[in-house]
Amino acid sequence: MITDFQEHKTLRDSYDVCIIGAGPAGITLGLRLAAAGWSVLLAEGGGHDYAPRSQELYACTSSGLQLYAEQTRLRYLGGTSNHWAGRCRPFTPSDFSIAPPGDLPGWPIAYAEIARYLPAAMDIVDLPAGADFHAINTGLDGDEFEPDRFLLSTPTRFAQKYATALEQTPGLDVFINCNCVDLEFDPASGRLAAVLLSDYAGNRQRQVARQFILAAGAIENARQLLNSTSLAAAGVISKDGLVGRCFMEHLNIDMGTFILKSGLDPDPREYYTTDAFIEHFKIGKGNVRAALLADVQTYGRTAEVKYFLETLACDMGVASKVAFVASFSCPGDGIISTMIEQFPSLHSRISLLDEKDALGVAKVNVNWVLDEQDRHTIKCIGTELATQWAKQNLGFVKLNDFVYDTSVPLRLSPHAHHMGTTRMAADARHGVVDRDCKVFGTDNLYAAGSSIFATGGASNPTMPLLQFAVRLAEHLDARMSAQRSAAA
């Protein structure tokens, strides 16, 4: 049942599981754990729709590259799935077997551990069972790039798709306008004892549960951990520790422009780096998209032709008959965009500010920065792509100077894929959560969503984070069942 916490504070005394945040990760976990017979509280900070009082709680400062973190995340039921684009690409085995350069390890688990949850995750985002992630073009002749393979979700809007299930699943209590404002850790037991929940008038309620899951997105998961004075006092979370560090994005680099050779297929071309290429150059993975521009704002040949036709049409008084020219996409100039892997780095981080939000939670600063290794990745992918295009006689690529000259500031934009702030590792020296997504140093506090990503690859994060969410639901079900049997 969905209840408004602002109006009714009718929570049970205790729940088996308390989940913070009802985006794709939280909704998936809540429905699965309740279906398995557990009592579940799904506490969502926002309401049914966008509201400034909720969205403003996402306000943060930025000291690094511009992330647009306030605008891109949505803080209401369904989370950022209310405007995600639905592009789905799974991780591949090499994402889990090739460690990033530097001192930080890669994933502590094998790809097989999440591969078996792919069908369930595909079903959640409405991809047909057994559908192949297919290539949209034939790729390049060299060994560096292969055709990219992905599928498009409808895109699934989680609040709408699961509206009935959230209302009617027995054992599941969804509370909206129900903000987590503190985590209360008990050092004697090593367990999180309770969370503090607040409505928008500042009325707080302490809520007990056996297991807790943070599913509030990568920036907020780290923020909740850093904001907890009891976790800090117990030494579980340290402000200078790994929580909030290794913040990663997928890089959308404005690589440059291209002119396609006349007569070639004008459809967009998408390529993906091969494992051999990334291993040879010790670089991150990348998707590259070369697409023709469809309007007259382009430079060079296409612009000239379009200008000529438009002028001619006006002179002859037949402008309306040739209006299609402005929207017609012809072989000519295009742009090259990317989705490139950023390696985990301690310098790229979320940290707590002294300033508090309207509900008394410390705000955060996002210092999204890139390392030399990331510039190396961008340079290798850009220059190799241009080389392969020339070799295959597809046309001409004009790279922007910052692609090959790393002293020139980059022009890039984020993809709103926030990852890595509570990274998974084999031990607490290298991460925040263990193989089961449990926060090191606690017995019953878990994290869900792309904050747990040890590396981000160049795959869109939502379907993979759902694979992890289904895996976590299965793990918690097994763990709580074993505890119940032991107690009986």
Ligand SMILES: Cc1cc2nc3c(=O)[nH]c(=O)nc-3n(C[C@H](O)[C@H](O)[C@H](O)COP(=O)(O)OP(=O)(O)OC[C@H]3O[C@@H](n4cnc5c(N)ncnc54)[C@H](O)[C@@H]3O)c2cc1C
């Ligand atoms: C424009 C855009 C396009 C995108 N396109 C794609 C795409 O094509 N493919 C892809 O894979 N990904 C895409 N993404 C990313 C995708 O939206 C996220 O990966 C996904 O939504 C993350 O799910 P989540 O459940 O972890 O977090 P979120 O969706 O961010 O949900 C977190 C939830 O927690 C709630 N919350 C936060 N703080 C609190 C609190 N203190 N107390 C209680 N509740 C709280 C929020 O209100 C929210 O409902 C896109 C993102 C954007 C912005």
